[in-house]
Amino acid sequence: MARAVRERATHAAGALCAAAASSAWSGPDIYDALGARWPRFLVGGKRRRQALIQLHARLPVDIRPLSRRSHRPLAKALALFALADLRLARLGVAEAAPRAADALGRLSADRSAGPAAWGYPWDMQTRWSFYAKDSPNVVATAFAIAALAEGGHADRAGAAARWVQNALFIEDLGVYGYHPGSRTVIHNATLLGARAAWIARDSDPRVLPAVQRSVERTLAAQREDGAFPYGEGPGLEWVDSFHTAYVLECLTDLADLDSSIRPAVERGLEYWSAHFFDGRGRALLLPDRAFPEDAHSAGSALTALVRLRAAGIGAADLIESVAERAADTMVKGPHAIHRRYRWGPTRVRYLRWADGHVALGLANAALALRT
Numbered sequence: 001m002a003r004a005v006r007e008r009a010t011h012a013a014g015a016l017c018a019a020a021a022s023s024a025w026s027g028p029d030i031y032d033a034l035g036a037r038w039p040r041f042l043v044g045g046k047r048r049r050q051a052l053i054q055l056h057a058r059l060p061v062d063i064r065p066l067s068r069r070s071h072r073p074l075a076k077a078l079a080l081f082a083l084a085d086l087r088l089a090r091l092g093v094a095e096a097a098p099r100a101a102d103a104l105g106r107l108s109a110d111r112s113a114g115p116a117a118w119g120y121p122w123d124m125q126t127r128w129s130f131y132a133k134d135s136p137n138v139v140a141t142a143f144a145i146a147a148l149a150e151g152g153h154a155d156r157a158g159a160a161a162r163w164v165q166n167a168l169f170i171e172d173l174g175v176y177g178y179h180p181g182s183r184t185v186i187h188n189a190t191l192l193g194a195r196a197a198w199i200a201r202d203s204d205p206r207v208l209p210a211v212q213r214s215v216e217r218t219l220a221a222q223r224e225d226g227a228f229p230y231g232e233g234p235g236l237e238w239v240d241s242f243h244t245a246y247v248l249e250c251l252t253d254l255a256d257l258d259s260s261i262r263p264a265v266e267r268g269l270e271y272w273s274a275h276f277f278d279g280r281g282r283a284l285l286l287p288d289r290a291f292p293e294d295a296h297s298a299g300s301a302l303t304a305l306v307r308l309r310a311a312g313i314g315a316a317d318l319i320e321s322v323a324e325r326a327a328d329t330m331v332k333g334p335h336a337i338h339r340r341y342r343w344g345p346t347r348v349r350y351l352r353w354a355d356g357h358v359a360l361g362l363a364n365a366a367l368a369l370r371t
Contacts, residue, residue: 005320005324006369007366009327010091010362012326012327012331013084013362014093016334016335016355016356016358016362017088017096018099019334020077020356021103024073025074025077026077027077027351028064029071029351029352029353030056030348031057032056032120032121032122033052033055033056034052035069035121035123043123046125049123049125050126059348060348061347072121073106075120075140075143075144076139076143078110079144080143080352080360081356081360082104082147083151084363085097086100086147086151087363087364104147104148104152107144107148113135114136116136116159116160117136117140117164119131119134119136119137120134128186128231128235131178138177138178139192141160141163142192142193144160145157145160146196149199157199158200161196161197161198162203162204164196165197168180169193174213176189176192185232185233186236187217187230187231187243188230188246190214190217192246194214194215194254198254215251215258216258218247226267227244227268227271228243228244230243239287240287241283241286241294242297242300244276246304248269249303249307251265252313265308265313266313269313275288276297277322281322281323281324283298283326285339290342292339292341293339294338295330295337295357295358296354296357298322298357299326299354299357299360301361302319302365303357303360303364305365306367316369319368320365323362323365331358335349335354336354336359
């Protein structure tokens with residue numbers, strides 16, 4: 001059974017990576033609504049910008065062609081697909097290695113968000129912050145660092161890691177910020193920043209205490225039931241699947257720092273596995289809700305579960321069931337199905353948000369199921 005799932009996961013991941021490369025790693029994104037030119041009255045305030053973004057994100061069909069926008073290559077997409085292809089190359093997929101090299105070269109050369117870091121080619125308005133088009137943020141930068149470090153671009157990754165430490169660590173809060181100037185505590189973001197900065201630990205004595213403080217803050221926020229909230233402050237107490245996956249994966253990568261990390265990860269995994277997956281291997285976005293089934297959650301789950309398994313935490317049966325479901329049901333042709341609701345699947349294709357995370361998750365799962 002594991003062999004059949006591995007083969008289907010490898011095939012599906014390869015199809016997603018090939019389609020991304022053929023589009024030059026550019027395409028629609030779930031949060032790119034402000035990338036189009038809108039009349040001022042539609043984007044002149046926080047609530048209006050949020051409404052426009054959420055309208056695009058929640059509609060089951062793509063209305064982006066109405067605004068006639070073009071799409072630039074996405075740094076995080078380049079990173080996700082490069083990581084996926086690096087794993088597919090280890091599985092013997094011949095075309096994966098040159099695709100990964102191409103993506104990594106483009107990622108390394110990308111200076112659109114400044115000389116060291118990466119961002120998104122659109123303005124972004126969240127419930128807690130606004131950051132402008134082509135301004136760097138921790139999520140895009142952390143994934144880029146991971147891909148470049150693994151793909152042989154150590155100097156570029158190291159420079160970006162130093163930027164994370166210098167630009168994003170907030171001394172009085174003891175966390176890494178989401179973007180320069182932000183003081184909102186977002187737990188997956190601070191841990192992504194901590195893991196990214198950790199690359200520069202041998203050359204910067206500030207990194208170790210900064211990372212330790214970031215980890216301690218997130219551990220202190222873990223709820224009694226094992227769940228990790230998205231952030232701190234009013235309106236940020238919610239929990240979802242893929243942000244939990246980021247937290248568990250990052251904590252596992254930093255587990256040698258503190259003996260209390262592993263028990264926290266084990267409690268987090270117990271909560272996550274009980275509330276976000278069902279017996280069919282569906283990865284659910286929200287706890288204890290049968291819908292929507294979510295591609296980003298499935299891909300991020302597989303990546304985190306494989307990392308936890310390598311650390312001796314978690315069970316292979318969940319990896320196999322989620323990978324089988326994702327390969328067979330959440331990938332249709334060259335794209336992932338963003339979400340499945342009770343009434344059926346959405347029709348929008350998201351290169352970074354869905355395709356990239358599913359490709360990486362399936363490639364990770366295929367490698368894990370090989371042994």
